[in-house]
Amino acid sequence: MLQKTPITVAYGDGIGPEIMEATLRILDAAGAAISPEVIEIGEKVYLQGNTSGIDQKAWSSLRKTKVFLKAPITTPLGTGYKSLNVTIRKTLGLFANVRPCLSLHPFVATKHPKLDVVIIRENEEDVYAGIEHQQSADVVQCLKLITRPGCEKIIRYAFEYARAYGRKKVTCLTKNNIMKLTDGLFYQVFQEIGAHYPEIAKEHQIIDIGAALLADKPEKYDVVVTLNLYGDIISDIVAQIAGSVGFAGSANIGDHCTMFEAIHGSAPDIAGKNIANPSGLLQGAIMMLMHIGQREVASTIQNAWLATLENGIHTADIYRPGISKLNVGTQQFADAVIENL
Amino acid sequence: MLQKTPITVAYGDGIGPEIMEATLRILDAAGAAISPEVIEIGEKVYLQGNTSGIDQKAWSSLRKTKVFLKAPITTPLGTGYKSLNVTIRKTLGLFANVRPCLSLHPFVATKHPKLDVVIIRENEEDVYAGIEHQQSADVVQCLKLITRPGCEKIIRYAFEYARAYGRKKVTCLTKNNIMKLTDGLFYQVFQEIGAHYPEIAKEHQIIDIGAALLADKPEKYDVVVTLNLYGDIISDIVAQIAGSVGFAGSANIGDHCTMFEAIHGSAPDIAGKNIANPSGLLQGAIMMLMHIGQREVASTIQNAWLATLENGIHTADIYRPGISKLNVGTQQFADAVIENL
Numbered sequence: 279m280l281q282k283t284p285i286t287v288a289y290g291d292g293i294g295p296e297i298m299e300a301t302l303r304i305l306d307a308a309g310a311a312i313s314p315e316v317i318e319i320g321e322k323v324y325l326q327g328n329t330s331g332i333d334q335k336a337w338s339s340l341r342k343t344k345v346f347l348k349a350p351i352t353t354p355l356g357t358g359y360k361s362l363n364v365t366i367r368k369t370l371g372l373f374a375n376v377r378p379c380l381s382l383h384p385f386v387a388t389k390h391p392k393l394d395v396v397i398i399r400e401n402e403e404d405v406y407a408g409i410e411h412q413q414s415a416d417v418v419q420c421l422k423l424i425t426r427p428g429c430e431k432i433i434r435y436a437f438e439y440a441r442a443y444g445r446k447k448v449t450c451l452t453k454n455n456i457m458k459l460t461d462g463l464f465y466q467v468f469q470e471i472g473a474h475y476p477e478i479a480k481e482h483q484i485i486d487i488g489a490a491l492l493a494d495k496p497e498k499y500d501v502v503v504t505l506n507l508y509g510d511i512i513s514d515i516v517a518q519i520a521g522s523v524g525f526a527g528s529a530n531i532g533d534h535c536t537m538f539e540a541i542h543g544s545a546p547d548i549a550g551k552n553i554a555n556p557s558g559l560l561q562g563a564i565m566m567l568m569h570i571g572q573r574e575v576a577s578t579i580q581n582a583w584l585a586t587l588e589n590g591i592h593t594a595d596i597y598r599p600g601i602s603k604l605n606v607g608t609q610q611f612a613d614a615v616i617e618n619l
Numbered sequence: 620m621l622q623k624t625p626i627t628v629a630y631g632d633g634i635g636p637e638i639m640e641a642t643l644r645i646l647d648a649a650g651a652a653i654s655p656e657v658i659e660i661g662e663k664v665y666l667q668g669n670t671s672g673i674d675q676k677a678w679s680s681l682r683k684t685k686v687f688l689k690a691p692i693t694t695p696l697g698t699g700y701k702s703l704n705v706t707i708r709k710t711l712g713l714f715a716n717v718r719p720c721l722s723l724h725p726f727v728a729t730k731h732p733k734l735d736v737v738i739i740r741e742n743e744e745d746v747y748a749g750i751e752h753q754q755s756a757d758v759v760q761c762l763k764l765i766t767r768p769g770c771e772k773i774i775r776y777a778f779e780y781a782r783a784y785g786r787k788k789v790t791c792l793t794k795n796n797i798m799k800l801t802d803g804l805f806y807q808v809f810q811e812i813g814a815h816y817p818e819i820a821k822e823h824q825i826i827d828i829g830a831a832l833l834a835d836k837p838e839k840y841d842v843v844v845t846l847n848l849y850g851d852i853i854s855d856i857v858a859q860i861a862g863s864v865g866f867a868g869s870a871n872i873g874d875h876c877t878m879f880e881a882i883h884g885s886a887p888d889i890a891g892k893n894i895a896n897p898s899g900l901l902q903g904a905i906m907m908l909m910h911i912g913q914r915e916v917a918s919t920i921q922n923a924w925l926a927t928l929e930n931g932i933h934t935a936d937i938y939r940p941g942i943s944k945l946n947v948g949t950q951q952f953a954d955a956v957i958e959n960l
């Protein structure tokens with residue numbers, strides 16, 4: 279038997295625990311060779327008075343296993359708290375956020391049956407650097423920070439990804455007509471690095487019209503590389519019009535550590551009701567298995583998941599009377615995937 | 620006869636001159652009581668060595684007429700040039716950018732037949748303040764600036780607009796989970812001012828999921844108010860999925876001056892070919908006529924324009940074999956609208 283790979287797991291907040299349970303049950307049934315080490319982060323840690331939402335024990339586990347499967351977490355609103363998601367990405371140097379979005383037509387409703395786009399989002403800079411201040415009673419500011427090494431890293435990653443996966447085109451989205459220094463640098467580096475990938479088509483669009491065309495004709499896009507904030511917005515758009523944000527997983531890639539998660543949030547309004555779709559986190563987990571070299575079990579799970587959707591076994595978010603066969607809960611969906619393994 | 624209202628007109632760059640010609644011909648044929656004063660701004664002015672793209676004579680005209688019908692203009696890329704669009708908006712204090720988007724189903728193809736959304740975009744602050752600098756060889760920064768008076772103005776405008784036009788709901792989009800001071804202030808002011816409009820439903824969404832739901836289910840939205848950059852992105856998205864960015868006009872509202880334009884750019888690739896759709900600028904012109912009190916001629920033009928589209932007289936961007944009747948050029952489209960007056 280394969281040596282088990284230690285991974286760090288956080289059950290998160292809101293719907294986190296139930297979708298993590300469903301996901302880990304599927305991985306276990308499929309024989310994934312992982313040994314999860316559970317850490318507590320997010321809401322409970324805040325409530326204990328730790329305004330960072332994460333403690334030293336959790337950091338140690340992350341630094342040791344270097345592979346993190348994370349359910350959605352909640353950061354309290356209010357100026358005393360920095361987003362824990364952002365803290366983790368920055369602290370672990372997770373510079374690339376890879377978000378594949380794929381239509382599952384005809385099994386899951388979409389207006390865009392040919393959608394197959396991978397969003398590669400810069401993950402550490404931009405307005406996410408968290409530099410905000412009150413300048414006077416009525417004036418507040420946020421610093422958008424862009425560095426050349428940051429641009430180089432993400433853009434090289436995007437082209438390497440395209441090459442590795444046989445993708446044909448990389449589209450870069452910026453607002454370089456307004457932000458000539460910051461977005462201008464991102465685009466300049468895109469041109470410089472793109473020149474080393476002659477076999478891959480290159481395209482640049484201003485983010486406003488680029489996002490509009492992505493939302494209208496996503497089948498015209500292949501790999502998209504962009505700055506942190508634009509990537510945040512367009513990845514939700516593309517995942518949603520592919521079927522649902524509930525379907526998309528993401529890989530947060532660093533030089534030393536990697537974190538896998540769903541792209542959606544903790545949805546406290548439906549927490550604990552056994553109705554959430556565990557697919558986003560499961561997709562994250564499948565990317566994790568690929569990453570740690572367990573390709574076979576990853577594709578077994580992917581196929582079982584597809585078969586479940588094809589059989590019309592659907593959670594409430596995608597249930598369509600007449601087309602879906604069964605409206606199931608979170609755990610029943612996991613059971614169905616397990617049966618299809 | 621009505622006293623003619625003096626307005627300032629700029630023919631702009633790229634497709635600007637031809638769509639302005641088409642638009643003014645329609646206004647003239649409909650008997651709009653305007654007396655246009657033409658100014659030269661944009662490309663030609665840059666080429667004469669004026670890096671602002673606008674001269675004193677143009678400013679004087681704008682300050683005198685206070686009503687500006689503007690075709691798309693081009694600002695050269697490169698760090699020596701500030702966007703002329705932004706310069707005009709800021710100099711004239713055009714704080715609100717109003718962008719109505721409406722489906723013309725079944726006459727114009729759309730996947731969203733019930734779309735009817737008005738985007739009200741803050742127009743002076745945010746990363747558009749144009750404060751960027753190179754901090755070191757490898758680090759560049761852009762300042763996102765938000766002020767309380769700026770938030771108050773745009774949010775009050777959005778609620779007053781909703782009230783005046785009998786709209787039922789105002790949705791506010793921010794990223795206040797990350798930018799707690801800047802976007803946080805916008806949302807706080809939304810709550811404060813919203814409280815004075817008990818008859819209007821209020822909703823707040825994080826921009827990522829908000830943009831995703833707008834792109835997927837636009838029929839669930841009514842009036843949307845948001846910060847400058849988000850507004851830029853989502854207005855292109857909503858206009859495009861309603862039919863085409865080529866259809867949307869916008870009003871840039873200030874306390875003293877007002878500017879009307881298409882939301883699209885100068886499209887140099889198709890300039891001078893008589894194929895551009897003049898509808899976006901015409902919609903801007905119709906909003907202008909409403910604004911200067913010529914409601915009757917505004918609605919005559921609107922109806923003639925709708926009749927033209929309903930008759931299947933379509934420019935190339937929206938031509939669909941089988942459904943459209945005639946594929947016409949820019950000026951022929953204008954002729955058809957004039958015939959329907």
Ligand SMILES: CC(C)[C@H](C(=O)O)[C@@H](O)C(=O)O
Nearest residue numbers: 361363364510541543797827
């Ligand atoms: C929860 C939030 C901080 C996060 C982000 O903005 O990056 C989320 O929207 C995401 O896309 O992963």
Ligand SMILES: CC(C)[C@H](C(=O)O)[C@@H](O)C(=O)O
Nearest residue numbers: 456486702704705851882884
């Ligand atoms: C041309 C550009 C400066 C402008 C903007 O970003 O505001 C345009 O995209 C718009 O939406 O009017």
